[in-house]
Amino acid sequence: MASQGRLYGIGIGPGDTQLLTLKSVEVLNSVDVIFTPRSAPKRNSIARKIIEPALKGKAQIIELTFPMTKDKGELESHWSTAAAEVAGILREGKNAAFVTLGDPFFYSTYIYLYNKLKEEYPEADIITLPGISSAFASASAAGVPIAIGDEKLAIIPLPRDTAAIRPYLEMFDTVIILKVGEKLRGLIDVLTELGLQDNAVLVQKVSQKGSERIITGLSGLSEAELDEVGYLSTVMVKKNM
Amino acid sequence: MASQGRLYGIGIGPGDTQLLTLKSVEVLNSVDVIFTPRSAPKRNSIARKIIEPALKGKAQIIELTFPMTKDKGELESHWSTAAAEVAGILREGKNAAFVTLGDPFFYSTYIYLYNKLKEEYPEADIITLPGISSAFASASAAGVPIAIGDEKLAIIPLPRDTAAIRPYLEMFDTVIILKVGEKLRGLIDVLTELGLQDNAVLVQKVSQKGSERIITGLSGLSEAELDEVGYLSTVMVKKNM
Known part of the structure; x- marks a missing residue:
């Protein structure tokens, strides 16, 4: 059995590619899959635009939709789906990054995903890298x-x-x-x-x-x-x- | 007359060189002079150790002493001296960086230098780059x-x-x-x-x-x-x- 992959939660800063840390860029260029959040299926991911100039690797990019809703049930269901998708990639032995604006632990969508993973996939190996808020x-x-x-x-x-x-x-x-x-x-x-x-x-x-x-x-x-x-x-x- | 140089106040993060931003590394490798703080003339600058692995340029490194004292008069006199030294470098048309742990505007020695420069050398061109706190x-x-x-x-x-x-x-x-x-x-x-x-x-x-x-x-x-x-x-x- 292949060993489990690792997820990196990466804070990419407020908007300028140049505010990424060296560590974040290194990880983004080493993982197999990069998850980027967007607020609706047809909207572009702002996070994706910010990281693209720093990417040299050939990671697969997967956009995850996090709707801008306050309906708790709808949100819970979206996070569960996203967590399952991320956990599935890790189970294949792939390493992945989830990118998020600012700092990942500071008012960020990543926290919902992180909590969901901790709850439903407690075996997941997760490392969080801070970003400029x-x-x-x-x-x-x-x-x-x-x-x-x-x-x-x-x-x-x-x-x-x-x-x-x-x-x-x-x-x-x-x-x-x-x-x-x-x-x-x-x-x-x-x-x-x-x-x-x-x-x-x-x-x-x-x-x-x-x-x-x-x-x-x-x-x-x-x-x-x-x-x-x-x-x-x-x-x-x-x-x- | 040579035009004035610019000072960059740079937050270098908490301790790992890899937590520097791309922007900070770019600036550190473009300036003529890098000022690093230390708390006593014979103590090594922690900030200097953190940035050294990222330096490719040939900037001159000048260590500025900021004593760990609560004596206001002594501190004021040290900041004035440091501000004069920095302002002198800028007046020569050189660009400089002042590096500081964490974020430069968050409980950092840089703030004292920054305020002193604003007060005594209001013509100084200063740009502050955020860092991971x-x-x-x-x-x-x-x-x-x-x-x-x-x-x-x-x-x-x-x-x-x-x-x-x-x-x-x-x-x-x-x-x-x-x-x-x-x-x-x-x-x-x-x-x-x-x-x-x-x-x-x-x-x-x-x-x-x-x-x-x-x-x-x-x-x-x-x-x-x-x-x-x-x-x-x-x-x-x-x-x-």
Whole structure:
């Protein structure tokens, strides 16, 4: 019987091929199969586009569909199917990589697959390789240090009720807010109440050449900008800025 | 007059050369000068050891001393000297890199240099490149996902009064605790009070080959371990583990 293959969960960073680590590139060029996630069967995989310039090997690329749904039953069924597909490849003795934007253990689809594999195929050999998170890439792009000394950092997906973010803004030196989207207006209202609207920097589409946009201070945004710039944005609020 | 050079602040990750990004390696092999920090004139630069295997270029390496002191005056004077040295190189039209462990904007010496340059040499052209933080590398090494969905993350250097960490442990799904050191016993006391001692994973010397150590659950440590394992350790506490 062939020995089992190994799965590498690989964080490929926020969007620039050059932000892959040496280790990730080495593994991507050594495995037999690369799994890339996409959100619908007809949509291109963003992750695939990011890694392609770094590929020299001849790994087979298999796209796995992870729908953008909140229906738990539908998601569970998709993860089970994906986990079975991955486990099947490993059982053939092949090594595989699953690529995911940012860091694999940080708000990533990979975590669902990983948990499913642990649960249903506990014998699977899995190694996870860290990647540059968009939160960190955004700070570097904006030229705003995240934290130093005894400063405290909170990283929080913006709650639906934006006011719920208030205690975190009060308690922490730095708050990085993810999943801003269309709730940007609500976030600015809370920041304004706390006098922090100009202690914020918004980074949109970080590391995406030609599309990256950095806005320091959120009090001067036009109505059109308020509608648009929340998409794929991270907001970093820093008291001592 | 020669045009000014550019400074790249480069995060080189937690300890493994293979965790450098492609971009960082490219820049390190293109600049004229690489500044590496060390904590005393006679101590080796850890950062230098990490980057050396990736260097093909012939950059001059200059070690800058940043003493491990809390004396503000002494630190200020060291940063001023370092900033002047860096600014002098840029003024000669040379490009330079300053390398730093982990991510450059995350609890790093680079931030002091960066702030000093911004203050005293505002004309300096500085680009910061993100790196893999030890917090993220620790999670990958331990196989413990950091956060997903609407989970919230706090990253906090352990306060001298360890009990002060209690509200953060209560409010957050995941807390990553840095700078544990000799306060590990105090931290375990707080975790035990909250019933979280087995929801913690300690990662020591992450990414350092042969030295990395992962301890899941903190209730079974021996007295000898309690004295030792806090050093260069990150503790990740996860309610839903």
